[in-house]
Amino acid sequence: MKDSISKPIPRVDAPAKISGEAKYIGDIRFKNQLFAKTVRSSRAKAGIVSIVKPELPEGYFIVDKDDIPGINRMRTVVSDQPIFAEEEVNYIGQPILLVVGPEREMIYDIISKIKIKYRDETPIFNLDEAEEKGAVFTEYSYSKGKPEAAFQDGLKIIEDEYHTGLQEHVYLEPQGMAAEYRDNTMFIYGSMQCPFYAEGALKDVLGWGSDRIRVIQSITGGAFGGKEEFPSLTACQVAVASLKTGHPVMMIYDRDEDIICTTKRHPSIVCYKAGLDRKNQVIALAIDIKFDAGAYSGISPVVLQRGMFSATGVYNFPHLSVRGRNFMTNNVPSGAYRGFGAPQTIFSMEMLMHNLAIKLGIDPLDYKIRHLLERGEPTCTGGKIWDEVKLPEIIEKVTAMSDYRRKIQSNGKYKGVGVALFLHGCGFTGNGEQLIKGKIILKKNGGTVILKVSSVEMGQGAETCLRKIVAHTLLLPMEKVTCETIDTGLIPDSGPTVASRTTMIVGGLLRQASLELKDRWNESDNIEVSRVYRHPDYLRWDNDTFHGDAYPTYSWGANVAEVEIDPITCEIDVKKVSAVYDVGTPIDETTLTGQMQGGIVQGIGWATVEVMNPSKGKLKQHNLTDYKIPTSMDIPEIACEFIENPYEFGPFGAKCAGELPFVGAAPAIAAAVSNALSVPIKNIPITPEYLMELDKHED
Amino acid sequence: MKIEFVLNEKKQVIQVDPVSRLLDILREDFELTSVKEGCGEGECGACVVLMDGKAVNSCLIPAGNIEGRHILTLEGFCKTERYKIIEESFLKAGSVQCGFCTPGIVMSTESLLRENPQPNDNEIRDALSGNLCRCTGYNMIFEGIKLAAERGKGLW
Numbered sequence: 016m017k018d019s020i021s022k023p024i025p026r027v028d029a030p031a032k033i034s035g036e037a038k039y040i041g042d043i044r045f046k047n048q049l050f051a052k053t054v055r056s057s058r059a060k061a062g063i064v065s066i067v068k069p070e071l072p073e074g075y076f077i078v079d080k081d082d083i084p085g086i087n088r089m090r091t092v093v094s095d096q097p098i099f100a101e102e103e104v105n106y107i108g109q110p111i112l113l114v115v116g117p118e119r120e121m122i123y124d125i126i127s128k129i130k131i132k133y134r135d136e137t138p139i140f141n142l143d144e145a146e147e148k149g150a151v152f153t154e155y156s157y158s159k160g161k162p163e164a165a166f167q168d169g170l171k172i173i174e175d176e177y178h179t180g181l182q183e184h185v186y187l188e189p190q191g192m193a194a195e196y197r198d199n200t201m202f203i204y205g206s207m208q209c210p211f212y213a214e215g216a217l218k219d220v221l222g223w224g225s226d227r228i229r230v231i232q233s234i235t236g237g238a239f240g241g242k243e244e245f246p247s248l249t250a251c252q253v254a255v256a257s258l259k260t261g262h263p264v265m266m267i268y269d270r271d272e273d274i275i276c277t278t279k280r281h282p283s284i285v286c287y288k289a290g291l292d293r294k295n296q297v298i299a300l301a302i303d304i305k306f307d308a309g310a311y312s313g314i315s316p317v318v319l320q321r322g323m324f325s326a327t328g329v330y331n332f333p334h335l336s337v338r339g340r341n342f343m344t345n346n347v348p349s350g351a352y353r354g355f356g357a358p359q360t361i362f363s364m365e366m367l368m369h370n371l372a373i374k375l376g377i378d379p380l381d382y383k384i385r386h387l388l389e390r391g392e393p394t395c396t397g398g399k400i401w402d403e404v405k406l407p408e409i410i411e412k413v414t415a416m417s418d419y420r421r422k423i424q425s426n427g428k429y430k431g432v433g434v435a436l437f438l439h440g441c442g443f444t445g446n447g448e449q450l451i452k453g454k455i456i457l458k459k460n461g462g463t464v465i466l467k468v469s470s471v472e473m474g475q476g477a478e479t480c481l482r483k484i485v486a487h488t489l490l491l492p493m494e495k496v497t498c499e500t501i502d503t504g505l506i507p508d509s510g511p512t513v514a515s516r517t518t519m520i521v522g523g524l525l526r527q528a529s530l531e532l533k534d535r536w537n538e539s540d541n542i543e544v545s546r547v548y549r550h551p552d553y554l555r556w557d558n559d560t561f562h563g564d565a566y567p568t569y570s571w572g573a574n575v576a577e578v579e580i581d582p583i584t585c586e587i588d589v590k591k592v593s594a595v596y597d598v599g600t601p602i603d604e605t606t607l608t609g610q611m612q613g614g615i616v617q618g619i620g621w622a623t624v625e626v627m628n629p630s631k632g633k634l635k636q637h638n639l640t641d642y643k644i645p646t647s648m649d650i651p652e653i654a655c656e657f658i659e660n661p662y663e664f665g666p667f668g669a670k671c672a673g674e675l676p677f678v679g680a681a682p683a684i685a686a687a688v689s690n691a692l693s694v695p696i697k698n699i700p701i702t703p704e705y706l707m708e709l710d711k712h713e714d
Numbered sequence: 715m716k717i718e719f720v721l722n723e724k725k726q727v728i729q730v731d732p733v734s735r736l737l738d739i740l741r742e743d744f745e746l747t748s749v750k751e752g753c754g755e756g757e758c759g760a761c762v763v764l765m766d767g768k769a770v771n772s773c774l775i776p777a778g779n780i781e782g783r784h785i786l787t788l789e790g791f792c793k794t795e796r797y798k799i800i801e802e803s804f805l806k807a808g809s810v811q812c813g814f815c816t817p818g819i820v821m822s823t824e825s826l827l828r829e830n831p832q833p834n835d836n837e838i839r840d841a842l843s844g845n846l847c848r849c850t851g852y853n854m855i856f857e858g859i860k861l862a863a864e865r866g867k868g869l870w
Binding site (some may be wrong): 023025028029030031032033034035037038039041042112185186187188189234235236237238239269270386473474475476550605606608609612613614615616617638639644645646647648650652653680 | 741747748749750751752753754755757758760787788789792797800801804805806807808810811812813814815816817820838839840842843845846847848849850851852853854855856
């Protein structure tokens with residue numbers, strides 16, 4: 016008998032990881048390889064006046080901007096960051112040159128003798144300064160209904176402002192990349208999410224076609240967005256170094272370097288003007304979103320778009336205007352991080368609704384329920400909620416699991432409970448999927464099938480889930496279905512491993528191709544079936560006006576968090592998180608539960624302990640001693656359940672999953688803290704210092 | 715200086731700088747790459763090995779301190795029956811995602827179960843407090859360890 020697709024199977028990548036045989040990039044050695052170490056800017060904003068280089072011992076090299084055969088820019092959404100700095104530097108940690116050679120001790124010795132003379136300029140360090148100076152990279156806006164007229168219509172106006180902080184990914188495996196130039200071809204090996212992003216960047220920097228470039232993913236030790244666009248930079252650097260030296264070049268970051276110079280989650284400020292009618296219903300809402308993009312724009316425009324298109328969360332406000340701006344500062348560039356701009360705006364939205372409810376003397380959950388989106392209603396961008404919304408069922412389940420209704424009544428001082436409702440847009444934002452047109456190939460070879468996709472395993476379970484979709488369709492055992500090596504020379508571009516798109520979009524293509532292969536199975540021993548993504552016909556999107564269906568569909572969730580606050584130290588102890596999700600159909604319950612558990616704990620970190628403060632452009636936290644992430648001692652009991660709500664175009668009904676759990680944790684915890692202390696929470700991380708300040712104001 | 719120690723049950727004599735890190739000796743000289751470097755300062759536990767049966771961060775152990783000691787890495791431990799139990803329990807419980815922290819966690823698990831074959835929840839949490847994991851959120855690792863303790867009754 017056929018088992019349900021959701022029934023867990025052992026992960027295919029786990030045995031080699033448990034035994035320690037799995038080779039990450041830092042575990043690999045090339046014959047005659049050289050090591051590379053980056054020399055970085057010590058200034059937040061300066062002109063480079065001169066670089067004095069010492070005489071180099073034989074076999075050692077300096078690689079910089081002058082060694083780049085093509086364009087000295089990293090290709091991404093906005094290709095504005097140089098691979099190696101030219102006449103100026105714009106953040107502390109910006110790469111200027113590499114020192115390359117066989118012995119690391121000697122490399123450090125050479126680096127200590129390089130003298131860089133700067134001409135300092137006036138930097139910008141935060142959003143307020145950037146706004147004052149008009150340092151804007153990107154500005155977008157959209158509206159729905161008639162917000163201006165609505166605000167004139169005698170509504171009660173309430174204004175509010177919310178802040179979220181920097182967050183570092185802390186994938187356990189630091190960034191690592193190697194290049195080997197041989198046979199007239201550049202081979203790149205490394206820890207990455209998006210091999211074709213790296214290939215594109217290498218084409219620009221080397222000035223070559225893809226026929227001379229092979230990007231090969233090594234086993235990747237965590238990513239969370241941190242290995243989305245950043246590895247394009249290091250891939251280009253080691254490629255240029257290998258071209259110059261004629262040797263394979265290996266560059267592995269240590270933790271300090273990784274924290275100092277890699278991308279982070281965008282700090283945000285979200286301001287609201289809410290217009291309430293006589294029944295205290297929010298009728299009109301103006302949202303102003305500000306993200307600190309750091310020194311280069313890079314991928315930030317799309318992060319801002321997702322933040323803006325998620326800005327109303329699970330609610331329907333008839334009249335809406337949303338403005339979003341990415342600001343330029345001289346902080347380390349912000350980039351992709353699980354949730355991609357949405358966690359910031361949904362945290363703020365959830366806390367606005369919570370704080371409004373408290374102010375109005377209404378139960379926060381009841382107040383939220385009064386505003387919920389329903390099927391057939393317009394999305395914030397004037398698209399349509401096409402599919403069934405099971406939020407009422409989700410809410411019923413999560414409140415029952417957590418006994419929320421009783422606890423919100425009975426919780427005393429320093430003990431609190433809070434609820435957050437949320438969604439996540441599945442797949443690329445706007446017309447992203449139509450632009451990239453992901454492609455997959457299935458190849459039957461006798462009794463076995465090979466999947467050719469560019470979606471990578473990075474810890475999330477992609478390899479297991481994608482193989483399972485094909486094996487389950489073809490009724491083959493898992494070992495008969497394998498994945499081609501992630502090598503841009505051997506696989507089609509199914510798009511990057513981002514935006515919770517792997518299972519739904521790429522898995523969806525694999526499901527269609529498997530069904531065709533199943534029909535044609537007896538035709539021959541060698542059959543190749545391919546598929547190219549096609550957007551469902553009923554979806555509309557105008558990328559100039561931001562009008563229409565920003566996402567093909569949505570996944571949904573609710574979290575209830577329970578906290579206790581230490582009355583003396585103000586430290587938050589998260590006791591329990593109850594979570595219910597609608598991700599369509601779970602492809603593998605254990606793998607999916609792993610995503611949910613891990614996402615919640617990252618969210619707890621963002622909400623509570625993960626403090627990262629730049630001081631004059633320099634991060635005060637630069638290692639795992641001063642930048643804390645949750646440990647085994649910090650985490651709560653987590654109860655996690657799924658509601659089935661199959662999506663027509665997802666494989667077996669699956670929708671997006673990986674980012675969703677991150678989105679819900681922080682607002683649930685903040686609401687619980689608010690409940691415990693009877694104070695409005697408007698900033699994360701919720702540090703003891705912040706709570707003590709609030710307490711003073713309350714007194 | 716010359717140092718004698720036992721590595722994965724085999725006697726070794728090496729010539730090293732006494733301040734070089736055990737982590738580098740294991741990875742570079744013996745190519746034992748299950749031992750990972752996640753932070754280099756004793757915070758993350760990716761480089762945990764057993765020294766005379768106790769879990770230590772190999773990035774914090776200078777070569778001079780291993781004289782006469784027994785060092786066990788995952789390459790040595792993975793041949794044991796106890797390892798098999800941990801492996802099947804971790805597989806079943808979904809304790810592994812990106813895997814970079816996993817070797818250190820397997821070694822911390824072995825160290826815990828040697829001392830305390832039937833640990834309770836708090837003892838498991840405490841034993842893993844030196845191992846950071848960014849993927850799983852830990853609960854499914856706790857489950858894996860509980861399962862191993864149960865399935866491996868009598869082995870530890």
